[in-house]
Amino acid sequence: MAVVDELRMRLRAEQVVTDDATREAYAHDDAEWAPYAPPAAVVFAESLDDVVATVEVANATGTPIVPRGAGTGLSGGANAIAGCILLSLERMTRIVEVDVDERFAVVEAGVLNDDLRRHVATHGLWYPPDPASQAISTIGGNVATNAGGICCVKYGVTTDYVLGLTVVLADGRVARIGRATAKGVTGYDLTSLIVGSEGTLAIVVEARVKLLPLAGREDRVVVGTFSALSDAGLAVASIARDGIVPAALELVDRTCLAAVNAWQGLGIPDDAAAMLLVRVDEVGQAGEELAERVAAHLAAANASGIERASDPDEIDRLFQARRLAYPALERLGPVLTEDICVPRMQVPAMLARIEAIAAEADVTIANIAHAGDGNLHPLIVVAADDADARARAKVAFDRIVDECQDLGGTATGEHGVGLLKLPAAAAEITGVELDLHVAVKHAFDPHGLLNPGKAFPSAGLTGGIGQVIDLSGSHASPAAPAHPKTGH
Template identity: 70%
Template sequence: MLRADQVLADAASLDAYAHDDAEWAPFEPPLAVVLAEREEDVSAVVRLAAASGLRVVPRGAGTGLSGGANAMARSIVLSLERMTRILEVNAAERYAEVEAGVINDTLREAVAEQGLWYPPDPASYRISTIGGNVATNAGGICCVKYGVTRDYVLGLRVVLADGDVVSLGRRTAKGVTGYDLTALMVGSEGTLGIVTEVTLRLLPLGGREDRAIVGSFGSLTAAGVAVAEITAAGIVPSALEIIDRTCIEAVDAWQGLGLPHGADTMLLARVDEVGAAGDELAASVARIMTEAGAMSVEQAADAADADRLFLARRLAYPALERLGPVLTEDICVPRGRVPEMLARIQATAAANDVVIANIAHAGDGNLHPLIIAPEGDDDAKARAKLAFDRIVDDCRELGGTVTGEHGVGLLKVPGARAELGDRVIELHRAIKHALDPLGILNPGKAYPA
């Protein structure tokens, strides 16, 4: 039985839980918010919704950027933020079992105490939950070398649309029994089942020596050329990130990190090979940046200096939010097309008279143009939406995908429809109907319904 303090129905709570961090994605106030504390709570709410013709919108920390956790008519928002237990860390087998509400950084700190490492590190790693990361298959700064959330999920506990609970996956290093339903759930945005527990593969913490190389460029496109050349050379950095002048100045004005000014774009690279191999790789990255036209190339003086520069990348989004509502893109193009896509983004900004700041997981082609519109300026908002749609179309023209890690949610439904095509959408609908025949689990998200 749910306690009274687990059910919220006051106006302030309904407003607070009605949407995630996606600017401009539609939402409606939910009928109620339920703060689940156990798997049994989740199951009970789903059973109630199924019997009453209601919808269930699962929610973690609400840090999503696509509207994937936005409430809709006749919905219950089911928050898993109180399910925060780390159930097991098995150092010998290198896995951890956690509840869905565990914060990413909390897990990273807990496993580090046992000499282990959980690599996926979205920019929101200090505030986003593991369940939310699973729902969107979140990536992060180090995913260019170490992979995204799906690469680390061994198993799941999932509440199905009828309230039943199933265990998917395994704890072993290998396993191919049956269809890979675990991978199917990762990235499904709560539309096929509600994840309550996750078993995650871990790596050894040691065995890496970080070196950060920072290139300052006179243009965004030139930095993109350096990205393409680093990729073409067969180098796999542990991080390769772009941050442009707008972001640099916004972060420095907010946090006073002492970032270098004067450059149009910074390209931040990290390599983590040990010893002479790492030195050689860092030198190769620096040489490629110089040949691509960097105004200056420097290696971070020490680990603290490197962390300061990469902190600027992580803080870019909240820093820009201080300037006005931000419409966040999340496109991914082939790495060799990064320069052209960046040039198209700049052309789109000019054509629509909008400010577009650029940050990117450039090493895997995942770009995050951030379109800023002043508060209350409806004309600017309309132009920003046109720019958003143009960027999505350009991404697809260059062989890309409309979302790399934020999910389809509500913002990317039109783009997903164009990318997937009618026959593939039919497959999605068939899977959805098989697992959720009443359509109660987060309907309208993840794919064009």
């Protein structure tokens, strides 16, 4: 194949891999049932020059290019299309610089979130965005989807910490955008435009990220258990209405707790309908008083039990149950992951609608949530070999998005549109707004080679569960069989 020959002329032979096993393993991310097809080759970039060379070959041969980090995405955003170049940045793992005085770090795209956090901690600094996949997801991938995490309710999401980026454009040119200063409004904010664009506008090679001081926080956790999921939602709304901004406000339901206990034996109570984990990190008496206010809200929402924790090991144990919920559920069968976000006052209503949808579709839906900012993750669990259950799961998946949008919410809070959410995005991005998306895409990528068919609906490219996007963009064909996952 000409494109493979061209790549091997520009890169070392071992960086251009075409065996069937590698192409299959790298053809998809961690999204259940998202469509994918084998790439022509998997390229393992190790430097900026490697990325430039790969993009120049793609541009010269008219070959689509799909960038990939660790493959932990949950919407199919890194899924390959037939004959594309799958560009992996996982080997680009240098932490280039940590500036303690100005409080920023410069890192390559393949640096793992946890590795960055551990490294800057040795300098007394902290990188707040903490997706549940932080141990295995890359900074480049976090930038691509504008990842959030457990502490984002108070400290913000990835875009709040990206000061600048080094990116490779569709024609192979290198752009260094953003700033190194605390403030700066010269020109358009191209950095924020790239964050969350899912590799459709440029390929992120390096990021300059803002850091915070590690000191100055004192964690306290208030845990409430509830006999009704809707009561947990009422507690979330009540805390928000009171103006409390906790460092974390996480919801885990009975199904998740039982799965985690069965797997890890953490001793977390699993006999309640839901558990709320509320962390406050104000220091001293202010933190103590805030924890008391949170406990009062839990009690007013009919919590059946309220506990307090300030011991770091106990806090870690409690939040480990939250972080392990997804992989624990995966042990029960394929998990179709939702990522809806509703106004915080609508959390109780949305949880009630999810329960109704589960009953009507006759599927198991577990719930975890960054409840403090309305970002809910209903997880639909089915048996791998049950075609009828898969069909019912698709109905439930679509219904959940419809109900979310009906309540004024959005189809994705932090996982990205990818392929799974293209139909839902089509309901949100219409008219003039769609025209603007198309114009921006054309300005950055006039030939449509960068991760085509992702992030927003465009003419001739459709997605969703059970479809594969064709290279020509002219039609969709049945999805490939279910596949083993490589992400979590």
